[in-house]
Amino acid sequence: MATSNGQNGSHDLVLRVGGDSAAGGIVATGEIFAYMASLAGLEVYTTRTIPAEIKGGHVMYQMRAALEPLTAQGDEVDVLLAYDEETYERYSTLLKPGGVLVYNSNDVKLNVKSEGRRHVGIPMHDIAKSLSFARGYNMVAVGALVKLFGMDMDLARRGIERRFGGSKRAAETVTVNIAALERGYQYIEEQLGKDSPFQLPQRTDEREGRMVISGNQALSMGIIAADCKFMAGYPITPASEIMEFLAGEFPKIGGTVIQAEDEIAACGMALGASFSGVRSMTATSGPGLALMIEMLGHASMTETPLVIVDVQRAGPSTGMPTKVSQGDLRLACYGGNDDGPRIVVAATTVEDCFYLMPHAFNLTEKYQTPVIFMSDQDMAVRVQTIAPFDLSRVVYEGRERYEPSANGHGPYQRYLDTPSGVSPMSVPGQPGGQYTAEGLEHYASGAPVFSVEMHTNNMRKRARKLDAALEYIERHQLWEEFGDAQSEIGIIGWGSTIGPVREAIQSLADDGMTVHVFYPKVLMPLPEKQLTAFLKNKKTVIVPEMNFSGQLAEMLQAKFLRPFTKLNRYGGVPFATREIVDAVRAAHQL
Amino acid sequence: MATSNGQNGSHDLVLRVGGDSAAGGIVATGEIFAYMASLAGLEVYTTRTIPAEIKGGHVMYQMRAALEPLTAQGDEVDVLLAYDEETYERYSTLLKPGGVLVYNSNDVKLNVKSEGRRHVGIPMHDIAKSLSFARGYNMVAVGALVKLFGMDMDLARRGIERRFGGSKRAAETVTVNIAALERGYQYIEEQLGKDSPFQLPQRTDEREGRMVISGNQALSMGIIAADCKFMAGYPITPASEIMEFLAGEFPKIGGTVIQAEDEIAACGMALGASFSGVRSMTATSGPGLALMIEMLGHASMTETPLVIVDVQRAGPSTGMPTKVSQGDLRLACYGGNDDGPRIVVAATTVEDCFYLMPHAFNLTEKYQTPVIFMSDQDMAVRVQTIAPFDLSRVVYEGRERYEPSANGHGPYQRYLDTPSGVSPMSVPGQPGGQYTAEGLEHYASGAPVFSVEMHTNNMRKRARKLDAALEYIERHQLWEEFGDAQSEIGIIGWGSTIGPVREAIQSLADDGMTVHVFYPKVLMPLPEKQLTAFLKNKKTVIVPEMNFSGQLAEMLQAKFLRPFTKLNRYGGVPFATREIVDAVRAAHQL
Amino acid sequence: MTTATMSTVSTITPLLGRAKLKPNDLKSDIKPIWCPGCGDFGVLSAFYKAVSDLGIPPEMAVIASGIGCSGRFPAFVEAYGFHGVHGRVLSLATGIKMANPELLVCAVGGDGDAFSIGAGHFPHAARRNVDICYIVMDNEIYGLTKGQVSPTSPQGLGPKFAPYGEIKAAKSTPYGNTDAPINPIAMALAYGATYVARGFSSKPKEVTELIKHGLTHKGFAFIQIYSPCVTFYDTYDHYKEVTKPLPADHDTHDKMAAMRYAYDSEHLYLGEYYIEDRPSMAENLKGLRAKSGSEFSMDALMERFKG
Amino acid sequence: MTTATMSTVSTITPLLGRAKLKPNDLKSDIKPIWCPGCGDFGVLSAFYKAVSDLGIPPEMAVIASGIGCSGRFPAFVEAYGFHGVHGRVLSLATGIKMANPELLVCAVGGDGDAFSIGAGHFPHAARRNVDICYIVMDNEIYGLTKGQVSPTSPQGLGPKFAPYGEIKAAKSTPYGNTDAPINPIAMALAYGATYVARGFSSKPKEVTELIKHGLTHKGFAFIQIYSPCVTFYDTYDHYKEVTKPLPADHDTHDKMAAMRYAYDSEHLYLGEYYIEDRPSMAENLKGLRAKSGSEFSMDALMERFKG
Ligand SMILES: Cc1ncc(C[n+]2csc(CCOP(=O)(O)OP(=O)(O)O)c2C)c(N)n1
Ligand SMILES: Cc1ncc(C[n+]2csc(CCOP(=O)(O)OP(=O)(O)O)c2C)c(N)n1
Numbered sequence A, B: 001m002a003t004s005n006g007q008n009g010s011h012d013l014v015l016r017v018g019g020d021s022a023a024g025g026i027v028a029t030g031e032i033f034a035y036m037a038s039l040a041g042l043e044v045y046t047t048r049t050i051p052a053e054i055k056g057g058h059v060m061y062q063m064r065a066a067l068e069p070l071t072a073q074g075d076e077v078d079v080l081l082a083y084d085e086e087t088y089e090r091y092s093t094l095l096k097p098g099g100v101l102v103y104n105s106n107d108v109k110l111n112v113k114s115e116g117r118r119h120v121g122i123p124m125h126d127i128a129k130s131l132s133f134a135r136g137y138n139m140v141a142v143g144a145l146v147k148l149f150g151m152d153m154d155l156a157r158r159g160i161e162r163r164f165g166g167s168k169r170a171a172e173t174v175t176v177n178i179a180a181l182e183r184g185y186q187y188i189e190e191q192l193g194k195d196s197p198f199q200l201p202q203r204t205d206e207r208e209g210r211m212v213i214s215g216n217q218a219l220s221m222g223i224i225a226a227d228c229k230f231m232a233g234y235p236i237t238p239a240s241e242i243m244e245f246l247a248g249e250f251p252k253i254g255g256t257v258i259q260a261e262d263e264i265a266a267c268g269m270a271l272g273a274s275f276s277g278v279r280s281m282t283a284t285s286g287p288g289l290a291l292m293i294e295m296l297g298h299a300s301m302t303e304t305p306l307v308i309v310d311v312q313r314a315g316p317s318t319g320m321p322t323k324v325s326q327g328d329l330r331l332a333c334y335g336g337n338d339d340g341p342r343i344v345v346a347a348t349t350v351e352d353c354f355y356l357m358p359h360a361f362n363l364t365e366k367y368q369t370p371v372i373f374m375s376d377q378d379m380a381v382r383v384q385t386i387a388p389f390d391l392s393r394v395v396y397e398g399r400e401r402y403e404p405s406a407n408g409h410g411p412y413q414r415y416l417d418t419p420s421g422v423s424p425m426s427v428p429g430q431p432g433g434q435y436t437a438e439g440l441e442h443y444a445s446g447a448p449v450f451s452v453e454m455h456t457n458n459m460r461k462r463a464r465k466l467d468a469a470l471e472y473i474e475r476h477q478l479w480e481e482f483g484d485a486q487s488e489i490g491i492i493g494w495g496s497t498i499g500p501v502r503e504a505i506q507s508l509a510d511d512g513m514t515v516h517v518f519y520p521k522v523l524m525p526l527p528e529k530q531l532t533a534f535l536k537n538k539k540t541v542i543v544p545e546m547n548f549s550g551q552l553a554e555m556l557q558a559k560f561l562r563p564f565t566k567l568n569r570y571g572g573v574p575f576a577t578r579e580i581v582d583a584v585r586a587a588h589q590l
Numbered sequence C, D: 001m002t003t004a005t006m007s008t009v010s011t012i013t014p015l016l017g018r019a020k021l022k023p024n025d026l027k028s029d030i031k032p033i034w035c036p037g038c039g040d041f042g043v044l045s046a047f048y049k050a051v052s053d054l055g056i057p058p059e060m061a062v063i064a065s066g067i068g069c070s071g072r073f074p075a076f077v078e079a080y081g082f083h084g085v086h087g088r089v090l091s092l093a094t095g096i097k098m099a100n101p102e103l104l105v106c107a108v109g110g111d112g113d114a115f116s117i118g119a120g121h122f123p124h125a126a127r128r129n130v131d132i133c134y135i136v137m138d139n140e141i142y143g144l145t146k147g148q149v150s151p152t153s154p155q156g157l158g159p160k161f162a163p164y165g166e167i168k169a170a171k172s173t174p175y176g177n178t179d180a181p182i183n184p185i186a187m188a189l190a191y192g193a194t195y196v197a198r199g200f201s202s203k204p205k206e207v208t209e210l211i212k213h214g215l216t217h218k219g220f221a222f223i224q225i226y227s228p229c230v231t232f233y234d235t236y237d238h239y240k241e242v243t244k245p246l247p248a249d250h251d252t253h254d255k256m257a258a259m260r261y262a263y264d265s266e267h268l269y270l271g272e273y274y275i276e277d278r279p280s281m282a283e284n285l286k287g288l289r290a291k292s293g294s295e296f297s298m299d300a301l302m303e304r305f306k307g
């Protein structure tokens, strides 16, 4: 049953698993399948919900697997594994015609007709109990699915070993789980015979070992690749994992991770470390970024490099910590008392989480102004198959260092005015480089001054650095442009909405509809030249955003003085491919 | 020497006093003159600088006096009183043809020609020392000026009594100062004879007692008039005075002022007090507002009323605490993780600081969303003559209270969805009104929920309140519109730049040039209908702002998709009337 | 334990005995979402019992909190509640109480909320002697964010080293926690808190008594309650072993004695460390009003600015 | 005063004696903008002398500060400096030092910066035992913002009541300060600071000694220095009267004794209250690196995510 999903057109399969997290094992089920698919050489793309409750509550894990790289989670479901009634009720409408429902017949009572879908009931609890391992009901389901799809039981066993192995009681856990797996397999065999009714896509070509990795993991590795050696953070969902990842790796390379007492302290520590000459960063989510706003302005004013990662979650305020949003763009761009320039970059994919990070550090170091790196909850926590990182693509461009000899005589001028606005910077330990990083308005020397002339001049000097940064942005082409440049319909977006957009244009192309797409990866300063060229022939430009007010759309309107079609979703979940397709269709019909 | 200043056209006089604040008495000189002018029935408008140094440093005080109400400080100077050489060097070019320089000949060495201006040198230190009261040199100058302008010595004596009276050593201080005053007077009489060469404007009509008051003072009185009874603050220049003023008055009316440990706590205390049912507020400047951003979003999410006053100063970061800016507009409008609606109001004048404040409280209470009240350093600290407040203009519109009976049966729904988005609110102490103010996304009951439906719905509910607020804004006409509606040249601005604009259009009118002006006093939500009507016939619209990036201009561009002519000053000083005139002239010549 | 505080003139004295409610009546419609076995359940039950015993009408009680598992507490109580942002509960509670001193105001939260991000507010609530009770559910870990160390976590705590319990996370300190823990009791004493006590969620009767005393204390009452996190750092056994009631002869008015017990190297003492009677914030603010004179008129105020 | 700390292995030991500079050589080009008579001048002079005596090269010294009159301190010293935002100096200093432990890092600021807005960071710097010296110039008032009460201002302080000095402002408390002052020494002790001392700006020799000890102490050194504000709250006479050196027989390793002196009702004791030798943050972080093993390769890391 290799089916085509969404508007992708490629052969793929979407499996969704749901149940009460209190029962346990739901996410594990999905993860084992993702791992098996990956071992089978398939591309996987997962997504999951996180229950609002601290323990218990409904949880869903979806895995999509295909031969070709995937960019979206898939709008519809080929296989629904319902551990409980709630799962069936929530998602049965998502099941495609021809899809299959595998359900726990000890819990789910079917009272609708199948409408062309296949229903396979399994008394999972009964079977598990018969093994005296009640918690193993989920492995019964896994075994059943393995049989239903004719998959390799060895892969399943390896999946279980990977998931449960390693810990003290590992061996025993692995054994009982494998027993449950095998009972599930047998159950289906007993019911339906030797032949498997469905089939996964089959990979025949060879590929180098690909990684299954989350955005937060890729991002953390990007930080290491960028030669950052100092991280201070404060736990917050969904960003905590970055600190945790780095806490495991940084000590090995002489780096430092500090769990600070709050976000303000985390930001201050990173700023101090950067002053000391080390590439430094912090990572947080919206509420934490809100707390860092004063310090962010201070980094801008003192011209001290600093990277702040914002893994966006749904707000406002505490909001929905485990749900996705793109609601912090304006806070990142404009959050500050008075105009303090900063650079805002946004990863569009899990790959970007890695590759864009060294650019973020280069930008903050070269232009001595803070960089905010935007990610989001969905991209951060889901895992996906990608190629191993190509380290040769990582470039390093550093701070312009103060060289006493080159500077002629006289004391060091930390804030020397220059054409680019960038002033050579000394580092503590460097003789003759003494200066005080100053948050008050100041002379080139750093000495405070409150004159009309110096303030006017310095406001320009600091802002000019963003103009200079455009050179870097252009040189490294920090944007994505694709689709049909001739099309009068355009999409401009940012961040992880690029996935559904990519998938949408394929399916639109099948219907003979074109669209031209531009995703800047730097949102401040915007690549104005490229955007202007892009807009030249556009009748309608759609701006899909996972926020209420259309934060990028408003920025574009202010800059280009033309209307943009806002396409906003603000429910805490990513765009469905269909929503993009529909919007482009509507634009074509205008 | 009643002269016309700037482009005002009315008879007025500008006196500027300067010297080293370490010497003392410079500001006192200016204040005594302002007081005398006020006693003489004149309108005054003062401005001053505050030295960057903690003690010492150059300081300037300017007083403008006229028969008609004034709206700007005056670009040029009729009388320059230079206590020292630096003052002479800084400002002599501002002296009008026909103006007079009074200088301390013990310090200032004149080495330029008078170029039509009159120079009067007085050995102020010598005279003061001859009285064995060296610090009295400034009163010598005051006496001299009194004589030069033929003013009433009794007013001068009253001025001194007011300035120095009251304290323990008051009587003695007053006596020696008056002696110095009289010696200065005699000195001029001895030099130039009985007749005074210059003359102040003379008031002949009778007027009711007018007030000489600063923006911060008017604003504090507005808070009292608005029936606010709770203030928590943290000292910060130039907002501290508001807390200090209220600390003196609130206890008398059963209100509470708390000096909190920081701005976050101040904001939290005010939010808590508001939850308890009392009109509550805090006041700060940019760095403090930056710290309140997380809590501001919380007020928005929990729908708890709160007024935050932001007396803007020049940034970014610590910046220039004693200098003016309008750099916090975007922070006020957009500072928040994810879209949390808030209302932003901006006073345009010292009068507004009073009259707009009850509206700010009405808005926050009616729409249960935080209100940020924008003022600025210049408006906050200078004093100016205005009519006594007309208390009959103060309206009160309160929170919609929860009435258990009206709500039918069932438990209280704090966040009940309604057409306006406003939900009736209970107050602790009210039986049956129990609820938990919730910063997580929630059901109508307040119980947390993370569903697509509830989040989507509540994002709309909360935002809808801003649409509802437009009704209030229109009903109370919270904007200023003036000038020639037929003109193709428009000005849209916000805040205290209205003063120089008012003065500019008078002088432009003299030259036959028209301009049409619109100043919204609510910047979020903008009065779109009125602005659309305003823009209909406009070829050029100038947006004068005391910030670098044109924060309002960008908001207008995003909304109206047309260019606005940014006119930005970011030196930490207010606009000169001339700068507005020049911009309008240039627009007319396009 | 003494009951000395019960007799001082607390702002909530007029509320006592006004309601006749069973502990169960104080349960709200929202079911606690804590993990089965979480210590916070014990604290919540004790709180129901305390409020029921004191007879406080639900509409006169406000519970404020910050963010954390423990921060979800207010929603589970039939009373007014404010689920604030992380670490700011004391400022909310101060505002709520000072705006209406007739209310019973209780602040609750976790060790991270209180001693990490909220650490800057604790000294000030204490020195002001604001008339609230502050209950910190201390599990020596960040529960809600899934098991990072907190300011009360033992030094060295990490996946491979959990001196006092079973650790299931500590992901931010894979090689062990570098930081020494703070001592909340010693801190509260140094700040000038006028009621300082410690409980353990597994001792519901004692905790109920402490909460009753804390709620009725005049001024700022601080109660640290050990409340283990079964999911990330299970310290039940440890606490059972090392906790011990303060000696019966401990003089609760002797700050230095309290300090010494706070620093005891062998035992974690439970009970009332310190009680002091000094003017509360509500009293002090009342005092200001008296000093200010009650003469006020807007006209008089305007006169001040006239010539 | 003992000189015990001089011999422990501080991170800055290698810097000692490397420079031969007179105190005057440590003056920067920027002239202090303080009011004549401000106590901060005394602290600054002592600092010049201490750094000169220790022989630390200016390029190896970093002084971080917050906002306040005292916060302007770094710019007056020929060294690296960081004039941070209000109240966050300890986080800056922690970052500066941990990123490069070879530097001498000193944090300075006022009582408001330290104990009001900065109060949340103080306990954590202390418990981490971060290798910096923290000098608080305590004038019991907000100087820069022109005379509001601070957390160390006496209760009742107002225009009509200044128990310990001449008050020229206190505008935010026209009817008197309602809040009781904190006790910075007791707090530092409760936080676990490993060097706790108090000086008075009018005793330059003693202050110089304390600063030398603080700078060379291994771990977190806290020095409260009374530094009167002549312009808003002149407490010189008061301090002259009530300050007194700690008794010669005071055992600086006895925390409870230190506490008792901190709470003395008659005298404000000057000198070293407490000294402790425990692993510093730099040592602990080094320890983590050792535990982590130094094997790292990006390829190995990537392998972890492969099938
Ligand atoms: C500003 C901010 N930073 C971080 C978080 C994430 N966060 C939520 S709860 C919490 C700490 C929880 O620990 P604790 O206070 O001990 O409560 P517990 O869950 O253990 O009861 C953190 C860091 C947040 N919600 N807001
Ligand atoms: C976020 C923020 N809030 C408030 C201020 C205003 N402010 C500047 S210094 C200061 C306190 C000064 O007192 P202290 O720390 O004791 O230093 P001192 O001037 O007495 O040396 C305050 C409140 C600020 N700069 N930033």
Ligand code: SF4
Binding pocket: A054, A055, C033, C034, C035, C037, C038, C039, C040, C069, C070, C139, C143, C144, C228, C229, C230, C231, C232
């Ligand atoms: S995670 Fe820990 S603290 Fe949170 S509810 Fe579960 S047991 Fe309690």
Ligand code: SF4
Binding pocket: B054, B055, D033, D034, D035, D037, D038, D039, D040, D069, D070, D139, D143, D144, D228, D229, D230, D231, D232
């Ligand atoms: S105001 Fe006070 S603290 Fe500030 S410089 Fe002057 S005397 Fe020193």
Ligand SMILES: [Mg+2]
Binding pocket: C068, C110, C111, C112, C137, C138, C139, C140, C141, C142, C143, C150
């Ligand atoms: Mg905890």
Ligand SMILES: [Mg+2]
Binding pocket: D068, D110, D111, D112, D137, D138, D139, D140, D141, D142, D143, D150
């Ligand atoms: Mg101070």
